[in-house]
Amino acid sequence: MCTQRAGATQDSRTSLDIPLEEIKEGKVSILGPKLELYSDKNRIEPCWAPVFYNPIMKMDRNISVAFLQSFSILTNKKLRICDALSATGIRGLRYAKEVENVEFVVLNDINRLAYDLMKINIERNGLEKIVTAFHSDANILLAYFARRGRRFNVVDVDPFGSPVPFLDNAIRAVENNGVLCVTATDLAPLMGVSKRACIRKYGALPIRSVFSREIGLRILIGYVVRTGAKYGLMVKPLLSYSSRHYMRLFLKVRTGKKRADESIDKLGYVSFCPKCGRVWVEKHFFSLEKKCINCSSKVEIGGPVWLGELCDKFLLKKTVGVFERFFGKREKGFKILKCILEESSMPPYFYTTDFIAKTYRFKKEPILSSIIRALEDMGYKATRTHFSSKGFKTYADISTIVEIYKSL
DSSP: OOOOBOOOOOOOTTTTSSOEEEEEETTEEEEEEOGGGSEETTEEOGGGSSSOOOGGGHHHHHHHHHHHHHHHHHHTOOEEEEESSOTTOHHHHHHHHHSTTEEEEEEEOSOHHHHHHHHHHHHHTTOTTTEEEEOSOHHHHHHHTOSTTTOEEEEEEOOSSOSHHHHHHHHHTEEEEEEEEEEEOOHHHHTTTTHHHHHHHHSSBOOOSTTHHHHHHHHHHHHHHHHHHHTTEEEEEEEEEEETTEEEEEEEEEEOHHHHHHHHTTEEEEEEOTTTOOEEEESSGGGOOSBOTTTOOBOEEEEEEEOSOSSOHHHHHHHHHHHHHHHOTTSHHHHHHHHHHHHTTSOSOOEEHHHHHHHTTOSSOOOHHHHHHHHHHTTOOEEEETTEEEEEEESSOHHHHHHHHHHO
16 A cells, blocks of 8 residues: 555644644644634635635534544444544544544645644644654555455544545545534535536536525435445435535445435435415425426426435434533534534425525514414424524425515
8 A cells, every 4th residue: 555654753834834823623633734724815725725724613523523422332342543634633533532432543644844843743632642743645545444344433534625536536445334524615516606516526417596505415415325326335424514614424334225215215306486486395306396286387307406304313322412511502513513403304305495485575573483383383393404494394384484484
């Protein structure tokens, strides 16, 4: 394998010949790029730095720590973790320092500066015994570990942009009943801004609508499900969400062709009428309606997408409790996890208060809580959604929602 492992190095700010500063996050302290040097009009651009570090992703790293802690407790497994695209190493180092029962962590980056910085940060945190740094192409590293007896029970792929180039090797490097963690930041294709790019990368049609973010997340899950099925692997979401500029998945991987077929059976299509707002789900492409039965307008079709649940409720409840214990209720991640738990078992789409008001020309936009309360009074389950501050999920049809708007 064409890789280089970390050796002893001196903790020196000048050894890398780039401006560095101390960064404290969670229980670790690392050296990272001086981000104020890489800003434009008071906006920091982490991708301009010679080694990538994004402070905005701290919330996601907090959630990831809480999730892996919960996974370790519930499965009683010693975790063998691969952070395939590590940059400063902050994510993998936090796993090693904050998650209990970690056997070892592999950090990796093809960037030589990142590799040198990872070695420094491993030593700074006294983690030499359980953390090893590699200087390799991520696909080469993952392919090497994709053999029985070498596989990890947690593989984390957190790229800049699309995870597609890494997913085949990443999913093969996960052992049976292990977890694949995936981040995507290419929201333009997934949310329908660049439709052709979504077709090219993910083999799916996106929808440009108020619920584009959820469709994009479900397209991403669907792509990983199809990738796993090629290798006779079942893929099932344990936790998935979207926030700000990214989408994040935690997926269970199990061997078995029948299980893989069961995952494929949970793929389908979502149709949306931009004129009247009607949304409906179809399992098979050949049964899709091209025109809305309400208003005869041309509809938009998204898919194939994952139509199943976005989380495992039992594991998510445990993660919520761990997050509260580790980071407190005031952290934004706690609110997101609670909202995801609330909206589980709801439809694979949502409405927003402003979309209904605009589409049906209501003069006033009702308060979200009043809409949810009115739907519940009529016997429909309704919840908020973490995808939008104005969004709500319900199985009630569009005509029922419009009648509620009229009454409010």
